[in-house]
Amino acid sequence: MNDALFYIFAVIAAAGAVFTVTRKSPLAAALSLAVSMIGLAGLFLLLQGYLVFVLQILVYAGAVVVLIIFVIMLLNLRAEAVEHLNLSWRKAIPGVVLGGALLVILLSAVRGLPQFPAEVDAEFGTVEGVGQLLFSRFAFPFEVLSLVLLVAIVGAVVLARKGGDEE
Amino acid sequence: MSVGLSQYIALSTLIFIIGVFGFVWRRNFLIVLMSIELMLNAVNLAFLAFARYWGGAEGHVLAFFVIAVAAAEAAVGLSILIMIYRRRETVDVTDLQELRE
Numbered sequence: 001m002n003d004a005l006f007y008i009f010a011v012i013a014a015a016g017a018v019f020t021v022t023r024k025s026p027l028a029a030a031l032s033l034a035v036s037m038i039g040l041a042g043l044f045l046l047l048q049g050y051l052v053f054v055l056q057i058l059v060y061a062g063a064v065v066v067l068i069i070f071v072i073m074l075l076n077l078r079a080e081a082v083e084h085l086n087l088s089w090r091k092a093i094p095g096v097v098l099g100g101a102l103l104v105i106l107l108s109a110v111r112g113l114p115q116f117p118a119e120v121d122a123e124f125g126t127v128e129g130v131g132q133l134l135f136s137r138f139a140f141p142f143e144v145l146s147l148v149l150l151v152a153i154v155g156a157v158v159l160a161r162k163g164g165d166e167e
Numbered sequence: 168m169s170v171g172l173s174q175y176i177a178l179s180t181l182i183f184i185i186g187v188f189g190f191v192w193r194r195n196f197l198i199v200l201m202s203i204e205l206m207l208n209a210v211n212l213a214f215l216a217f218a219r220y221w222g223g224a225e226g227h228v229l230a231f232f233v234i235a236v237a238a239a240e241a242a243v244g245l246s247i248l249i250m251i252y253r254r255r256e257t258v259d260v261t262d263l264q265e266l267r268e
Contacts, residue, residue, distance in 0.1 A: 067241060
């Protein structure tokens with residue numbers, strides 16, 4: 001059952017990714033990205049990452065992609081106005097070869113390992129479990145992260161307001 | 168074939184490669200940003216797979232940080248995009264190559 005779910009979510013995530021990078025219309029690409037992220041969220045759930053599953057849907061699929069769609073709407077970007085998608089198969093060959101090499105190298109590194117040997121307690125990946133780590137060993141990066149978010153908010157507002165160009 | 172670490176890492180690598188492909192090939196800056204998000208998501212999958220493998224939740228904590236930093240970076244990247252569009256009326260990266268000349 002878990003295996004079937006893995007393949008279902010994997011196909012959703014990978015197909016969403018392929019559609020994201022191949023659509024002419026940026027809106028279609030953004031929606032495919034949301035679909036791919038939801039597929040990945042399902043995979044996180046299968047790996048017992050309950051907190052990350054929720055965060056993926058809330059923050060990534062639900063905020064970042066929505067922000068991208070807002071920008072598409074704001075700038076009124078049309079599909080045909082931007083680019084002509086042309087890729088000859090010959091040009092793609094070095095990329096495919098390198099990508100295949102990366103896949104082979106990484107798979108050979110993990111192939112010999114047993115599947116998922118670790119026994120995890122009930123709190124693994126839950127809000128309590130990750131929270132324990134987050135507020136003990138990772139407390140300092142957590143606080144720095146809040147500073148990063150503050151800087152990003154202020155920076156985005158400063159960059160995007162009108163009249164910033166006149167200086 | 169029962170699903171183990173190798174399948175998760177293979178999928179993570181595949182999505183990462185798709186993200187790199189989109190980043191390098193596409194000329195629309197928005198799609199480039201989306202490809203960056205794809206790459207970050209693929210890495211999150213690898214983090215969680217290894218966390219499950221080792222039984223330690225540090226991978227979850229790192230994925231948490233990746234999600235938060237990626238959201239911040241998307242916000243700043245999009246405001247840069249808006250600024251560029253205001254000046255140039257284009258989001259084509261081939262029109263934005265002034266550092267090159």
